[in-house]
Amino acid sequence: MRWDGEPSRATQPLLSDEERMPTDRGAPAAPPPAGASADAPDSPLRELQLQVGRSGSGSSGSSSSDALDDDTLTAGSSVASLLRPVTLTIALTVFLVHSLAGAPDSGAGGFSQLMVYRERDGDASATVAGGVLLNALVMVGTLFGVTTALLVLYKLRCYLVIYSWLIVSVGSLLFLFGGFVAQQLLEVYAIALDWPTGFFCMYNFAVVGTFLVFWSELGCGPYPPRAMQQGYLVVVAALLAWTATKLPEWSTWGMLVAVSSWDVVAVLLPQGPLKMLVEEAERRNEPIPGLVYEGANIKLGLGDFVFYSVLVGRASMSSVTAATACTVAVLTGLCATLALLPIIQRVLPALPISIAAGIGFYFSTVSVLTPLINFISSLGLTL
Numbered sequence: 001m002r003w004d005g006e007p008s009r010a011t012q013p014l015l016s017d018e019e020r021m022p023t024d025r026g027a028p029a030a031p032p033p034a035g036a037s038a039d040a041p042d043s044p045l046r047e048l049q050l051q052v053g054r055s056g057s058g059s060s061g062s063s064s065s066d067a068l069d070d071d072t073l074t075a076g077s078s079v080a081s082l083l084r085p086v087t088l089t090i091a092l093t094v095f096l097v098h099s100l101a102g103a104p105d106s107g108a109g110g111f112s113q114l115m116v117y118r119e120r121d122g123d124a125s126a127t128v129a130g131g132v133l134l135n136a137l138v139m140v141g142t143l144f145g146v147t148t149a150l151l152v153l154y155k156l157r158c159y160l161v162i163y164s165w166l167i168v169s170v171g172s173l174l175f176l177f178g179g180f181v182a183q184q185l186l187e188v189y190a191i192a193l194d195w196p197t198g199f200f201c202m203y204n205f206a207v208v209g210t211f212l213v214f215w216s217e218l219g220c221g222p223y224p225p226r227a228m229q230q231g232y233l234v235v236v237a238a239l240l241a242w243t244a245t246k247l248p249e250w251s252t253w254g255m256l257v258a259v260s261s262w263d264v265v266a267v268l269l270p271q272g273p274l275k276m277l278v279e280e281a282e283r284r285n286e287p288i289p290g291l292v293y294e295g296a297n298i299k300l301g302l303g304d305f306v307f308y309s310v311l312v313g314r315a316s317m318s319s320v321t322a323a324t325a326c327t328v329a330v331l332t333g334l335c336a337t338l339a340l341l342p343i344i345q346r347v348l349p350a351l352p353i354s355i356a357a358g359i360g361f362y363f364s365t366v367s368v369l370t371p372l373i374n375f376i377s378s379l380g381l382t383l
Contacts, residue, residue, distance in 0.1 A: 081295030
């Protein structure tokens with residue numbers, strides 16, 4: 001994530017005029033001043049980057065208190081512009097979880113294919129723990145491979161390969177998996193629709209979405225329809241999150257812990273692949289291709305949206321109380337991470353605080369709060 005604290009620091013074009021790389025997704029690129037910094041990628045899009053712009057000292061007609069108030073307003077509106085889409089993604093994921101509770105497990109897609117161990121009800125605790133650890137190691141290995149491949153391709157300037165990979169992935173996700181979800185929703189709500197019409201609608205939905213998400217990369221111009229583009233990014237994140245909620249419970253928690261741990265290693269270690277990726281982009285003064293949601297001066301990788309929503313979606317299967325507690329924990333953790341950025345002044349992983357707080361709130365709720373509420377309800381008492 002990058003936070004440009006001063007409105008005059010507009011979003012830069014992705015590359016120089018000679019290379020004509022596309023602009024950042026999520027917001028129109030203003031006329032480019034020099035010195036924009038790079039975003040973090042989405043395949044591993046779970047890191048935060050801050051750049052606070054400061055106005056020159058000694059400006060006439062403005063006091064330090066006025067400047068502080070302006071900075072506070074800018075920071076507050078920037079954080080709010082990010083919390084809203086995260087909350088919307090979580091809400092959409094929870095809706096899909098409960099609306100499609102009877103959908104076949106084939107909807108888990110790529111996430112289920114990464115699970116080497118398949119949980120069964122009769123498995124012993126030691127077997128489950130060992131299987132969950134094995135699944136977590138496979139997940140981390142996959143993330144390492146994807147991140148390393150992206151780093152190598154970026155160092156070799158294989159932009160065509162990177163963009164082709166991203167465009168095909170998003171287009172197939174919207175058409176194939178989006179079509180699967182749409183079909184399930186039509187069946188659940190008993191809405192009749194013939195196959196030719198459904199195919200036509202999903203084809204156009206996927207094509208329009210792919211062009212909006214990669215507006216500049218596909219040569220559609222520097223100014224995408226921002227609201228529509230951000231809406232599609234939320235849909236993409238919610239679809240991916242719902243697939244992960246189809247995994248067995250303990251595999252889901254293990255995956256979340258593994259991904260957050262990988263986030264710390266990849267971003268904070270000197271030789272972490274994400275850290276190296278960001279440093280290479282800063283050295284070239286280029287952003288890294290990826291799915292990035294941009295609010296008001298803040299950018300957050302779409303992968304963070306996905307795993308936040310996975311946590312709350314899984315919690316919602318337990319109770320409304322657990323889902324509410326986890327939502328508050330995730331958003332609070334995100335705000336805490338944002339608060340650390342001006343202090344630490346370096347790239348930070350976005351997942352660890354939110355995921356740790358969410359998991360802690362979940363198990364505290366299901367083991368203490370929910371039984372207490374049920375006990376009070378059984379006595380007929382009202383708080």
